[in-house]
Amino acid sequence: xxxxxxxxxxxxxxxxxxxxxxxxxxxxxxxxxxxxxxxxxxxxxxxxxxxxxxxxxxxxxxxxxxxxxxxxxxxxxxxxxxxxxxxxxxxxxxxxxxxxxxxxxxxxxxxxxxxxxxxxxxxxxxxxxxxxxxxxxxxxxxxxxxxxxxxxxxxxxxxxxxxxxxxxxxxxxxxxxxxxxxxxxxxxxxxxxxxxxxxxxxxxxxxxxxxxxxxxxxxxxxxxxxxxxxxxxxxxxxxxxxxxxxxxxxxxxxxxxxxxxxxxxxxxxxxxxxxxxxxxxxxxxxxxxxxxxxxxxxxxxxxxxxxxxxxxxxxxxxxxxxxxxxxxxxxxxxxxxxxxxxxxxxxxxxxxxxxx
Ligand code: NAD
Numbered sequence: 507x508x509x510x511x512x513x514x515x516x517x518x519x520x521x522x523x524x525x526x527x528x529x530x531x532x533x534x535x536x537x538x539x540x541x542x543x544x545x546x547x548x549x550x551x552x553x554x555x556x557x558x559x560x561x562x563x564x565x566x567x568x569x570x571x572x573x574x575x576x577x578x579x580x581x582x583x584x585x586x587x588x589x590x591x592x593x594x595x596x597x598x599x600x601x602x603x604x605x606x607x608x609x610x611x612x613x614x615x616x617x618x619x620x621x622x623x624x625x626x627x628x629x630x631x632x633x634x635x636x637x638x639x640x641x642x643x644x645x646x647x648x649x650x651x652x653x654x655x656x657x658x659x660x661x662x663x664x665x666x667x668x669x670x671x672x673x674x675x676x677x678x679x680x681x682x683x684x685x686x687x688x689x690x691x692x693x694x695x696x697x698x699x700x701x702x703x704x705x706x707x708x709x710x711x712x713x714x715x716x717x718x719x720x721x722x723x724x725x726x727x728x729x730x731x732x733x734x735x736x737x738x739x740x741x742x743x744x745x746x747x748x749x750x751x752x753x754x755x756x757x758x759x760x761x762x763x764x765x766x767x768x769x770x771x772x773x774x775x776x777x778x779x780x781x782x783x784x785x786x787x788x789x790x791x792x793x794x795x796x797x798x799x800x801x802x803x804x805x806x807x808x809x810x811x812x813x814x815x816x817x818x819x820x821x822x823x824x825x826x827x828x829x830x831x832x833x834x835x836x837x838x839x840x841x842x843x844x845x846x847x848x849x850x851x852x853x854x855x856x857x858x859x860x861x862x
Contacts, residue, residue, distance in 0.1 A: 510566035511540040512559065514779045515588055516571025516787025517797035518544070524799035524854030525806040526572060528808060532819050532857045539566075544574025544588035546789070554591035563595055563780075570806060571595075571782035576637035576789050585685075588787075596636055601772040601780055602672070603679045604634040604751065605808070608738075608758040608768065613831040617763030620735060625761050630741045631683060632758055634751025635676040635803040636772055639702075640666040641748045646673075666702045668747065673706050675775070677713035680745035681836035684720045687742055692723045694730045694746035694754065708823045727754070734758055759784055764839040766798025771812050779813040781805040795849040800827055803857055826860035833860075 509529075513522040529536060534775040541547075554574065563569050574588035584590065595601065610618060610628035618625045643665030651661040677693075684691045693710040695703035707724055723804040726735070727750045728820040733740065734754065738761050746754060759765045783801030791797055804827060811820035812842045835856050836845040848856065 507534070507568075507816075508537045508566045509539075509729045509809070509814075510562045510569045511538050512543040512563070512569060513526070513540065513572040514544040514787060515546055515548075515576055515592075516573060516575040516721050516789050516792035518574065518787050520568060520792070520795065520797050520850045521783065521799040521802040522572040524850060524857070525802040527854050528803050528823060528861065529806055531861050532822070534816060540794060543591045544569070547591065547629050548579065548582075548586060548588060552586075554586060554588045555593060555594040559591075560594070560598055563599065566820070567778060568809045569595070569780040570802075570809060571780055572802065573783065573785065573787035575787045588804050591755075593641075595780055595851070596772060597642070600637065600774040601778075602635060602637045602775075603773045604636040604660070604674055604755075605771040605773070605812075606632045606634065606751075606755040606768065606784055608632065608755070608762050610762045611767070611828065611831055613828075614767070614840055615761040616842055618761055620738070620761055624738060625729075628738055629762060630738065630758065631687065631743045632690075632751060632755045633676065633680045633683060633743060633745045634755060635672065635741060635745075635747050636751075637748075638668050638672045639666045639748030641752075642727070649724065666700065666749075668702050668706055670705075670709055673709040674713055676745060677710050679773075680743055681713065681717040681720050681722075684743040685717070688722045689719055690723070690742040692725050692730070692741055692744045694725050694727050694744055694750055696727050697724070697728060710745070731757060734761070753786065764798060764840045766801050766837065767804070768801050769808050771805070771808045773812060777813055779809065781809040795851060796838050797850050798839050799850050799854050800837075800857075803827060803854070822861060826857045830856040830859040 513519040541562045610625040615622040615626045646664045648662045695707045697704040697707040759768045765785040770784045773779040807820040807823040810816040832846045
């Protein structure tokens with residue numbers, strides 16, 4: 507089981523160290539190799555995704571990724587910015603299916619910004635298409651407008667597009683995931699305004715006919731954004747495009763209390779995957795030893811389940827996380843009165859202890 511360890515920038519190095527510690531506690535043999543990525547790779551090699559890092563990722567069964575980015579790189583040309591590393595990995599490895607579970611642990615119900623009764627027991631799965639849509643569509647750029655409201659002035663443009671096979675494959679991923687859960691899929695679109703998403707809806711409906719046991723519901727993205735804060739437990743599996751998924755999954759993360767609790771997996775057709783917390787490099791708290799490592803530790807659990815075929819080890823980690831929360835241990839982002847505050851390393855050590 508070959509794992510590429512890419513800690514990245516900011517809190518990335520701190521939280522990945524804890525996840526590696528947890529993996530090393532399991533009675534499994536891993537071949538783990540680390541490489542620089544993001545701003546750290548730019549500093550050392552002049553590129554956020556050096557060829558050597560990409561090769562390590564390509565050759566691995568799975569990638570454990572921390573986070574990349576820092577405000578100090580905001581002035582770099584776009585291809586050299588740390589965030590390009592993650593886009594490059596998604597593109598080069600064909601990681602088209604992003605899984606983001608949003609689970610509200612019963613111990614953290616009060617950390618959510620919503621009323622406890624709305625989030626208690628929340629367990630939804632957002633499946634976001636990751637390699638298409640307006641984030642990758644060409645052409646894009648700046649030019650002088652020849653039409654529109656202000657011809658002759660400067661304008662910027664992007665291209666939203668989805669091909670049939672791109673929609674079909676993410677639809678199959680969503681329907682198959684739903685079969686293992688409550689057999690309900692909500693496909694989120696903007697078919698009332700966008701041609702791309704009318705096509706999305708049509709193809710989703712067609713693929714849905716191959717899964718008569720799964721109930722398919724369509725919802726416009728603006729309504730989905732409202733329903734997520736009004737009645738989030740009404741959802742089970744949500745499938746949507748790259749941009750809508752980006753926004754809705756961050757919204758869903760807040761329902762659970764902290765983005766520091768949310769793992770994610772990005773898979774390709776061979777089940778090779780990149781596993782990372784849903785949050786970024788948090789430069790505001792980097793180096794302070796206070797970042798919550800649980801999202802990364804839970805990402806390692808997803809890695810064991812999806813790419814390394816070790817569901818029992820995955821369940822052991824998830825149980826250990828549940829146990830440390832029950833013990834009342836909290837990093838500052840999930841802290842509430844009456845619980846015990848711990849730092850990044852303290853939380854990692856507690857998970858290791860609970861595993862033992
Ligand atoms: P962020 O997710 O890094 O931080 C948002 C807020 O959440 C901050 O207040 C931060 O302190 C807090 N937070 C995040 N993770 C936490 C954790 N584990 N424990 C406790 N608190 C946590 O988002 P941002 O501030 O918008 O972006 C910071 C940098 O990260 C930017 O350079 C951005 O481009 C990058 N980024 C990278 C990724 C990625 O690597 N996949 C994703 C998102 C953002």
